[in-house]
Amino acid sequence: MQTTVEPPGAAEAEDVAAAGWPRSWPLLLLGAAVLPGLVLFSVGRWLDSPAVQAWRTVCLAITTQALPFLLLGTALSGAINAFVPARVFTRILPKRAAFAVPVAGVAGVVLPGCECASVPVANSLIGRGVTPAAAFAFLLSAPAINPVVLTATAIAFPASPVMVLARLLASLATAVVMGWLWLWLGREEWLTPVARHTGHQPGHSRFTEFRTGFQHDFLHAGGFLVVGAMAAATFNVAVPRSVLDTFAGSPWLSVLFLAALAIILAVCSEADAFVASSLTGFSPTARLAFMVVGPMVDLKLIALQTGTFGRAFAARFSAATTVVAVLSSALIGAVLL
Amino acid sequence: MRRPLQVTLLVLSGLGLLHVSLFTDLCLRYVKPSMRPMLIASGFLLILLGIAEAWSRRSPAGTDGDHIEASEGHVGHNHSKVPRVAWLLFLPALSLLFYAPPALGAYTASRAAPKAVPQQDSFDPLPATSPLPMTLTDFTTRVQQDRKGTIKGRTVQMTGFVTPDRGSTSWDLTRIMISCCAADAQSIKVRVYGIPALAANTWVTITGTWHAGGTLGTSSAPAALDGVTVEKVAKPVNAYQDALPFPTSR
Numbered sequence: 192m193q194t195t196v197e198p199p200g201a202a203e204a205e206d207v208a209a210a211g212w213p214r215s216w217p218l219l220l221l222g223a224a225v226l227p228g229l230v231l232f233s234v235g236r237w238l239d240s241p242a243v244q245a246w247r248t249v250c251l252a253i254t255t256q257a258l259p260f261l262l263l264g265t266a267l268s269g270a271i272n273a274f275v276p277a278r279v280f281t282r283i284l285p286k287r288a289a290f291a292v293p294v295a296g297v298a299g300v301v302l303p304g305c306e307c308a309s310v311p312v313a314n315s316l317i318g319r320g321v322t323p324a325a326a327f328a329f330l331l332s333a334p335a336i337n338p339v340v341l342t343a344t345a346i347a348f349p350a351s352p353v354m355v356l357a358r359l360l361a362s363l364a365t366a367v368v369m370g371w372l373w374l375w376l377g378r379e380e381w382l383t384p385v386a387r388h389t390g391h392q393p394g395h396s397r398f399t400e401f402r403t404g405f406q407h408d409f410l411h412a413g414g415f416l417v418v419g420a421m422a423a424a425t426f427n428v429a430v431p432r433s434v435l436d437t438f439a440g441s442p443w444l445s446v447l448f449l450a451a452l453a454i455i456l457a458v459c460s461e462a463d464a465f466v467a468s469s470l471t472g473f474s475p476t477a478r479l480a481f482m483v484v485g486p487m488v489d490l491k492l493i494a495l496q497t498g499t500f501g502r503a504f505a506a507r508f509s510a511a512t513t514v515v516a517v518l519s520s521a522l523i524g525a526v527l528l
Numbered sequence: 529m530r531r532p533l534q535v536t537l538l539v540l541s542g543l544g545l546l547h548v549s550l551f552t553d554l555c556l557r558y559v560k561p562s563m564r565p566m567l568i569a570s571g572f573l574l575i576l577l578g579i580a581e582a583w584s585r586r587s588p589a590g591t592d593g594d595h596i597e598a599s600e601g602h603v604g605h606n607h608s609k610v611p612r613v614a615w616l617l618f619l620p621a622l623s624l625l626f627y628a629p630p631a632l633g634a635y636t637a638s639r640a641a642p643k644a645v646p647q648q649d650s651f652d653p654l655p656a657t658s659p660l661p662m663t664l665t666d667f668t669t670r671v672q673q674d675r676k677g678t679i680k681g682r683t684v685q686m687t688g689f690v691t692p693d694r695g696s697t698s699w700d701l702t703r704i705m706i707s708c709c710a711a712d713a714q715s716i717k718v719r720v721y722g723i724p725a726l727a728a729n730t731w732v733t734i735t736g737t738w739h740a741g742g743t744l745g746t747s748s749a750p751a752a753l754d755g756v757t758v759e760k761v762a763k764p765v766n767a768y769q770d771a772l773p774f775p776t777s778r
Contacts, residue, residue, distance in 0.1 A: 241633075241634070241635035241728075242635060244629050244630060244635070245632060245635050245636050247623065247629035248557065248558065248629040248630065248631065248632055248710050249632075249710055249711050250620075251558055251620055251623055251624065251628070251629060252557075252558035252559060252709040252710035252711055253709060253711050254620045255545070255548070255555065255558045255559055255563075255567065255620070255624070255709070256558070256559050256563065256708060256709035256711075258541075258545065258567075258570055259563070259566040259567060259569070259570040262570050262573060262574070266573075347707075350647075399584070402577070402580055402581075402584075405577070406534070406538070406577050406581060407610060409577075410529070410534060410537065410538075410610045410614040410617065411610060411611055411613070411614060413541075413614060413616075413617045414611065414612075414613030414614040414615065414616045414617055415613055417616040417617055417619060417620060418613065418616060420620075423711065424711070427711055428636075456711065456712075457711065458708065458711055458712045459708050459709065459711075459712075461708055462707045462708025462709065462712050463712075465707035465708070465712065466707070466712045466714075469643055469644055469714055471644045498611075498613060
């Protein structure tokens with residue numbers, strides 16, 4: 192008897208299987224019953240392992256910490272959009288864009304908060320007719336030179352008050368240089384259109400415009416904040432702090448290394464002075480670079496900028512800002528510290 | 529993202545924030561206590577936003593809802609269309625509400641370099657009480673900077689959690705401190721000898737004397753303790769600070 196002969200029923204079954212059901216449907220059924228359970232179980236186990244728990248804690252901490260500031264920023268941005276007429280800005284800022292940049296940079300003093308708040312505000316400023324270069328100078332300087340951050344810096348470095356001055360000058364210089372760089376090299380098409388911020392439309396309720404703009408900006412930026420928090424938490428947990436010390440020796444490498452660390456740690460600008468003061472093995476200039484780069488470029492901010500201004504902009508702008516910030520803190524650090 | 533979903537998301541995020549800041553102390557696992565009022569305000573604001581959105585949807589024609597719908601066409605901006613990335617906000621919202629991760633502990637501390645203690649020039653004489661309650665920072669500063677060596681021979685008492693050291697019988701009494709949120713956690717550790725390590729992250733109050741080594745009053749002296757007694761204690765509500773031990777019942 193040949194072994195290849197199939198019983199008559201099998202052929203039929205195969206036909207049916209070909210038509211709708213895969214041949215191994217009992218297995219699949221079994222798999223469908225067991226797999227989700229297994230997956231749930233192992234995911235549960237995995238979520239409770241110490242490393243993943245630490246990751247979740249850090250991720251949630253960054254998000255929780257940033258949410259109030261993001262709300263503040265998006266509320267301000269919504270308010271600027273709905274309540275402030277465009278002519279206010281043209282009256283305050285100098286006509287020549289090259290002069291408007293430093294004025295906007297210094298104006299960053301007035302926005303107390305960390306970096307998450309400044310992105311939506313800068314975006315709505317552009318929508319209201321402020322030249323992008325000035326808005327970017329404001330975007331960069333606001334989180335670094337506001338009184339809250341400078342006070343925190345003074346508290347974190349009680350022995351060297353000149354650090355506060357160095358931070359102020361280096362941050363301001365970076366912001367203004369970046370504004371001028373944008374005037375020189377920047378192109379409008381890198382920015383995604385900011386059609387959303389059209390300002391007050393006659394015949395519409397200002398309050399509704401404020402509310403919908405606020406809500407839209409918050410949900411939008413909030414999503415990107417979560418992306419950034421996840422990325423930062425990954426580095427925060429995956430890179431043990433003990434590797435830091437291997438770079439502390441060389442003066443140049445240590446500046447670059449702390450700048451890179453500022454980008455991946457994504458510490459809020461109100462707290463980074465305390466982190467910087469704890470990096471005792473590093474030169475003051477390297478620590479200054481950490482505090483200048485941190486509020487201007489980090490994973491959370493890159494994610495926020497990508498969401499707000501578009502990927503083409505965020506990549507170029509973050510890269511250029513990092514270079515300018517490192518150079519300016521190296522210069523100022525060499526003179527002052 | 530549909531508008532009913534936006535309402536859900538806003539309200540859930542608000543409730544999540546209120547849950548951790550107003551109804552429980554969970555937010556202290558992530559941020560400083562000083563952030564609390566801002567979290568509560570943000571929670572209420574988000575819920576208000578959600579309610580306002582829901583209200584505008586069901587209000588009669590001619591007001592908010594239709595208004596925006598009508599304006600979307602010609603202005604070219606569409607507030608009801610929120611990008612998909614906003615879905616990610618559900619993760620922290622739900623996590624805050626139902627699945628809050630624990631405070632950072634031994635895992636983080638074991639991988640971090642210890643925090644540098646502040647420089648202190650003059651030291652007051654130590655109080656005469658014994659055992660003497662101290663913070664981990666105080667103890668480390670006394671051991672490594674007090675040239676008079678007042679800590680020598682004193683029985684001190686400190687509270688922290690256990691960070692075991694694999695392949696060693698000694699372990700670290702640990703505190704984690706944050707300056708803004710848990711992303712900038714720094715740990716301070718005191719090595720404990722003579723007492724077997726308990727499970728990681730157990731909070732203990734320990735008494736003991738300085739574990740001699742190096743020159744007392746210089747950085748060569750180890751911040752270490754010869755343990756005498758150990759007692760399990762409850763985890764403090766605000767764990768991210770270096771505080772004195774709780775007064776014991778004895």
